[in-house]
Amino acid sequence: MAGARRTRTRRANVELDETSFLPAIIANLNKLAKKEVHIGMQGNADLAMIAGVHEYGSAKMKIPARSFIGTGKKKSAAGISKWVRTNITPVAMGNMDVMAFLEQIGVIGETKTLANFNRIKQPPLSPLYARRKKGKKILIAEAELRDSITHVIVDK
Structure with a gap:
C-alpha cells in the first residue's frame, strides 16, 4: 500500500488592523471565491482535436x-502563487x-x-517529419494552435 501523497500548500494571508471592517472583507473575498480563471485554448473542433493529440499523443497516428x-500549468503555478500572496490584501480591503x-x-x-509552448523539445520529431520540416523547433507549424492559447474568467 502506497503512503499518503504529500502535498505542499502556501497560504495567502490578509493583514488586518484596528480599522478593518470584517463584513466588507468577507464580502470582497466571497466575490473572489465565486469566480475562477481557466487557462487553455479556444477554437473550433479541428483545433481542439489537434490540441488533444499534441497534449496526450496518439498511438494510432504514432504521435507522442x-x-x-x-x-x-505547472510552470505558471509559482508566478501565480507569488502574485496572489502579494496582492490578496488589497483585494480583501x-x-x-x-x-x-x-x-x-x-x-x-x-x-x-x-x-x-515555445520551449517544447521532447520527444524529438520523427525522422520522416524532421526531413520535411524546416528548423528544429517543435509545434511551430501549429501557429494557429499557439495563437488559440487564452484565458477566461468564469463563475464557479
Whole structure:
C-alpha cells in the first residue's frame, strides 16, 4: 500500500488592523471565491482535436504526447502563487477590483503557457517529419494552435 501523497500548500494571508471592517472583507473575498480563471485554448473542433493529440499523443497516428497545457500549468503555478500572496490584501480591503486581480492571474498563466509552448523539445520529431520540416523547433507549424492559447474568467 502506497503512503499518503504529500502535498505542499502556501497560504495567502490578509493583514488586518484596528480599522478593518470584517463584513466588507468577507464580502470582497466571497466575490473572489465565486469566480475562477481557466487557462487553455479556444477554437473550433479541428483545433481542439489537434490540441488533444499534441497534449496526450496518439498511438494510432504514432504521435507522442507533447503536453503544452499541463506543463504550462505547472510552470505558471509559482508566478501565480507569488502574485496572489502579494496582492490578496488589497483585494480583501477593497483597494483592488476582483476582476482586475483575476485578469492578472490569467495574463500570468497565459504568458507562462505560451513561453512553455515555445520551449517544447521532447520527444524529438520523427525522422520522416524532421526531413520535411524546416528548423528544429517543435509545434511551430501549429501557429494557429499557439495563437488559440487564452484565458477566461468564469463563475464557479
